Amino acid sequence: MNETPTSAELRNSLVDEMILNTVDLTPAVERALRTVSREAYLPGIDLQDAYVDKAVTIKENPNGPLALSCASVPSVVAMMLVQLDVQPGDNILEVGAGTGYNAALLAELTGALGRVTSIDIDSDVAVHARTMLNRSGYERVQVIERDGLVGAPENAPYDRMLAAVGLWDMPTAWWEQLRDGGRLVLPLRWRGQTRSVALTRRGNSLVSDDMALCGFVPIIGQDGERTVALNADDTIRVHYDEDQTVDVDALSASLRDTQGIEALSEQRIGGEESFDGVWLRATADDDRVCRLEATPAALDQELILRPAIPGRSPLLVDGGSLAYLIVRREGAHPERPFRLGAAAYGPRAVDLAQDLIAHIEAWGNARTSVPRLTITPAKTDEPTAGHVISKPESRLTLTY
Incomplete structure (x- = not known):
């Protein structure tokens, strides 16, 4: 018993x-x-x-x-x-x-x-x-x-x-x-x-x-992140910081009117292997990084090529063009059967896809590496070496 x-x-x-x-x-x-x-x-x-x-x-x-x-x-x-x-x-x-x-x-x-x-x-x-x-x-x-x-x-x-x-x-x-x-x-x-x-x-x-x-309930009183829908049904969304510029109309037109392309990197992963480091690596030197959210309805209607993680995938936005992370099964590699790559839309789709692939390759060369983050008050005059992201109350500096 x-x-x-x-x-x-x-x-x-x-x-x-x-x-x-x-x-x-x-x-x-x-x-x-x-x-x-x-x-x-x-x-x-x-x-x-x-x-x-x-x-x-x-x-x-x-x-x-x-x-x-x-x-x-x-x-x-x-x-x-x-x-x-x-x-x-x-x-x-x-x-x-x-x-x-x-x-x-x-x-x-x-x-x-x-x-x-x-x-x-x-x-x-x-x-x-x-x-x-x-x-x-x-x-x-x-x-x-x-x-x-x-x-x-x-x-x-x-x-x-x-x-x-x-x-x-x-x-x-x-x-x-x-x-x-x-x-x-x-x-x-x-x-x-x-x-x-x-x-x-x-x-x-x-x-x-x-x-x-990690992921946590956001603190009440900070609202520096913006969310916009790229289609009338609000099933494809971009989440971005207030210091970034997102041309919603141009991006919506590119998704609606242009054919998406796919490009694969040389980086392979196993089925349980994390690849969130690609996102982190990209933020250390690229201010175009945002988050793409595609709902199940958007995928069912094939409105967009499937992102790596539909609810939260790293995204590069540049004018009316966008590129986001994808994962595709390719080839007979039992330990790492998936390849990371980019799907892209818009007039600069090819270039933007290659920019994202460059981030993937940089991550792939040192998969466990994380940047050093230095936070200083927004009004500080102390110089810092690295990629700076400015916020109202603080300044983030990322270095690898």
Whole structure:
């Protein structure tokens, strides 16, 4: 007779699964994950569902497709905690309280001599987190209903800051709240993709030493990304940053009136092999990079050649021309049966396709390489070497 697994058994099984799937846990993070009960922060959810490596929505958004708040994917939580490198006794600020689970993990990591402040703009979310933390014995965590962009200066300076919401820009208010030498981990979005970036403050610069692909509910109050439809049915969309120029009419005409072309690179991948690094590589020297979204309806009607990932594929836009990433099965290569390439439309389709292929080849020559990201305040006069992306409150500089 099969017995129902206990919370501890499920918790340990999930951590074992992370390790098996090459999530590189530190001993401290592993211990915290095996200690804190995730189901305690998700009342009403089935016990076994609490230990599936998936996000759980805790508050829907009546005004959009993305949730207002959710419990993040456990393996992503673990990855970001490893990036944060919490030390015993640290003073920590968490932006985005969520369920309270992450704050409990932070409390375990920093210990009884440390301090954790968790803030959230949504009163319901803040109350939920406070209630669950109290029930679980983490009364020492301070939960504040507060706009995350403001931070919590009353408890600063912080040794560690963690954003559990997606950021499009580095808030000016955060600079003085992180001590020099302190560490910040945030899901940062630029050119349509989001990376969890681990940075250390060095004077007036934040310098990265790690980044990983992720996706998070965006913080309320930042709206630097734009979305436009390229057809009347709104089934093909371009997402771009406010500093970029997108000629919607010209692009729409090219999709409607010109024949798409395909060109393949020399880079092959296996069925489970990630190729998101192509996107990251392209952003390091090309300001034409955006995101293409093609809905299932667009694909069913064959309005567009199939993108690599229909919902989110890197895209180059230049006037009335566009080129985006594709994946095509080609040849008898059992280990890497797919080739990466470009589909393109418009008067400069051939040239733009080759530009995208150049990014693919650059990625293929160093597939695990990631750029160094340096963030400085927007008004800084300090020179930086590399490709610069300017935002209202900060300046991003990428170098390989």
